[in-house]
Amino acid sequence: FSCGVVIVAAGRGERAGQSAEGPKQYRIIGDRPVITHTLDIFATWRGVGPIVVVIHRDDEALFAAARVRLSSQADLLVVHGGASRQLSVLAGLEALSGAGPRHVMIHDAVRPFIDHALLDRCRAALESGAGAVLPAIAVADTLKRATDGRLVEETVPRAGLYAAQTPQCFRLEEILAAHRRACASGRSDFTDDASIAEWAGLPVILVEGAVDNVKLTLKRDISMADERLTRDAV
Ligand code: C5P
Secondary structure, X not given: OOEEEEEEEOOOOHHXXXXXXXXXXXXXXXXXXXXXXXXXXXXXXXXXXXXXXXXXXXXXXXXXXXXXXXXXXXXXEEEEOOOOXXXXXXXXXXXXXXXXOOEEEEEEOXXXXXXXXXXXXXXXXXXXOOOEEEEEEEOOOOEEEOOOOOOOOEEEOOOOOEEEOOOXXXXXXXXXXXXXXXXXXXXXXXXXXXXXXXXXXXXXXXXXXXXXXXOOOOHHHHHHHHHHHHHHHO
């Protein structure tokens, strides 16, 4: 099993508001930057290949400060991202392709509560032959469509609906080819990599996600994550 990792961390995190600590992947939770927690989980997982971290060119100093807080030695390759998540992933995949692992896991830096059991489920799916693996959680809430943000137009049946998480896992050469084609065709708005695989006609297989594997998006997500880690440390 050979599996590289691309961690995307080049976003500006505008929905979490401005902060002296910089974008949300560098905010401190439980005493260390968000991205440090995320990287440590991958760096301590058995069998992981090179880890490519995609950062914004303005964040070199923030990343250097986060890197020294890692508790494990990691084989990290750092590259600069693009104007959208999709383009940042493509930059990471291009960098990884030189190193040549067979599979890749693509993960958002802002999901620091990823755990080894979820990585093991992803690995098992890849080893059983799946070419594209998506961790996801069945939607629990009743869903409404309100295009103008106020008037409810309809209730969307939630049966068969899943919320997508990361890491999304692929055969490296297949997802890289799909990403290159998406970019060449002028698309830069895919919000996850499974949707690029779907667009390219690759079958995507679900595995059970983890309820804790939330994406830190808003300011209150960061404070809740900090409270949680501080509480767990007591
Ligand atoms: O903005 P969003 O919540 O979708 O970001 C998900 C992940 O993608 C974050 O870790 C963010 O840093 C990353 N990202 C990126 N390059 C961008 C935009 C987002 O690496 N241009």
